[in-house]
Amino acid sequence: MPFFPTLRHAATVMLSPEKPIGTAPSTWSSLRSIILSSWFNVLLVFIPISWAINFALPDQYTLIFILTFLAIIPLAKLLAYATDELSIRVGQTLAGLLNATLGNAVELIVSIIALVKCELTIVQSSLVGSILSNLLLVLGMCFFAGGMRFSEQGFGQSAVQLNSSLLTISVIAVLLPGAFHMALQGQASYSELSTDYDILKTSHGVAIILLFIYGSYLVFQLFSHKALYDDNNPDIQQSRGYEGQNPWLRLRPRRRNGRPVQSSDPTGDGQASGPADGTDSELGPLPTDAESEIEPYMSVGVCLGLLVVVTVLVAVTAEFLVDSINGLTASGAINKEFVGVILLPIVGNAAEHVTAVTVSVKDKLTLSLGVAVGSSIQIALFVIPFIVTLAWIMGKKLTLLFDPLESVVLFLSVITVNYVVQDGKSNWLEGMVLMCLYLILAVTFWYYPGTDGIFTC
Template sequence: MGDRNTNGRPAGDGTADEADERTPLTNAASSLGNMGSIRNMGKNSKGKPLYEDDRAWVRWPMNFLHLTWATLASNYVNVLLVFVPVGIILGALDMNPTAVFCVNFVAIIPLAALLSFATEELSVKLGQTIGGLMNATFGNAVELIVSIVALTKGEIRIVQSSMLGSILSNILLVLGCCFIASGVRRSESTFNATVASTMSSLMAVAATSLIIPATLYASLTHSASSSEKNILILSRGTAIILLILYCLYLFFQLKTHAKLFDAEAETGEDGEPAEPAEPEILGPIPASICLVIVTLLVAVCAEYLVGSIDAIVESAGISKTFIGLVLLPIVGNAAEHVTACVVAYKNKMDLAIGVAIGSSMQIALFVTPFLVILGWIIGQEMTLHFQSFETVVFFLSVLVVNYLIQDGKSNYLEGCMCLGTYIIIALAFYVYPDDAGDIGSMVKGFFVQ
């Protein structure tokens, strides 16, 4: 390919850090040793690579192979893509439910990484505003697809626990790992406290939107009114308000206060202009095609995954709540987890905070309300009335995170606090049975005389 690389820039251009930030786990094919030789797929008689040949019948198929390799080589975790066809075949043949669950569980991990990669590539051309919307939508695409599939099957508990689990894994597990990753190289890291405080305040609003339905349910225990109907009306109205707040936040972040959120992008750690953005590997059309294909594959794998959950619950004795709250979010957020840790290790804490807390905020203010509205449309009574135990856990987690980030500084000990809190919560939900009663009925005496 001469003296130019896949991105079209001189081979020696760019730094090692730029290459490292290309993907969550590591760089693309150039770091894969002899495997990268496939990228030099030969030249024509004029010395051009075959994917730039003047003949369309040569250029198009070779360009397809070239872009496919660049996409597959974008992340080491893509070796797990072999589980995708295996999981689909096992599900289609109605094989052992445990095997179907485990294989599709693993298959979703590389698909989530490909979704993240394609979204980043598409955002390069679309600009900041539309790119931000794309990241907001596809950054949590796996959780959204799995939840939509579960919602259509009437698995409301799976939907609620996976939403809550995604939030908790981001604000505790991911944030804790970011603090530790940064803390192993420096005694203290700093980040924009104003931005972090804004995000955490919105998370507090989201926590309030879950506490109110739980409290109302406890208050209506002895009322003649239908508590389910009243909770449904409250949830749908609250969902609309949360969606409006999310749109206002996007306008705040991308338009009116964009400089506040772009402070790290404009200048580096030493006050000098930040390094230029990495050029794209995929153009808008290939990235869009990749998004569509990967989204369809995630939907198919999610279909078989959710369909096998009941058999897993019966055979393994694991509750649906634990599966939805701990296992599914770890898979869906795997790519984001690694991305946040990598940038935190490089002391780009504002970006790491944006990935961790920002993703949680998108789940709380956009995905969960959207699922309530979708349930309203398709006739499923999805509400914001979570189990009171889950609501209390969520509120306490938001409280802990608010205390840790309010000073705009972090260290490894604070990261260990977040991790410890998450492990305690995971253990609590591991022993929490699906048929546990709502603690609202236990404390109704505080509200009803």
């Protein structure tokens, strides 16, 4: 049973979407595959520990936050694993819809719990932070990791430019309520109560429109123009290897006898020459056209049961996590803005980060972009307006009027990513630039105290 089967399934579905599904394994084999699915499962031990500390030492907010933080990471990975297993059985179109629905389930659960507890600042900052994390950190790591093997990697320029346009639209929706508020503040007839009410109603209307745009995007991606998002699309530019010896190979460790460790790219031309038996040291057997069927790792019953159990565990653990934030930030050692924008997105995106970076090294940059940019679009066009609409139903005054610095940073980040991807190819330096920009934002939000929102529950 190879480790990281989720990645192998993702590549299999992309390469051979029409192949039949093999016989479902037994319950024991399914449970064994769950245990061996990822090294992240080692962190599952923090679930009972964090729960016990929460009940035994409820005043230890910092300890509770750290333990619950570590506990949610493997749960996010298992949720992604179950989603991927279910996806291979429903066809490529429904698989895309299923991944779009459950891809950011952890962020959605955390946001809903924070909304119920009237932590509006945490809701807004964590959602903005998820977009920034995917666009800058994940995408930057993908470009950098792929650039260590390829001089340039190509991807579908048309699809990426369309995604950039959708992100720009969502950023405009976030910026407009702030501009609305600023434009009326200087007028003599300014009424704070009336303006706040108008911003709240504006946010409700814009949220509904964004949900409609997201629905149209799903139809476009999964039905009318799904070929644009395929790895075999002729619009994708070919990746190029380094001329001569790959300079990054010199940084690899050496054996005791002084000879370099063998590389999967010994010629340095960017074309990997894997083992003769058609296997990969990280992924196990690679999917090929010779395979007659896709091998499932779990039965449908176990897969659905895993989804339910993990969702419940995430909900309970996330509640403890949100409860500890106020106590954690009360000391002044760390602020809510940094927790929401930087720390919380790591919880929900850690598993996606690993998958996206690993497939970028395998020259599956289209899949990496689908994880990074696709997740950002889902948060911007679905999760944010959905949470605003849900708050409207619950009677909570959550709007699209975000913190001014968060709004500006989000706008500048989207503009930067648009410039980086506009040529349809990437290299390691572009990845380094995106990662360094994310570090700049992390330093900024570490010292940024935040502003009090105009709305409270």
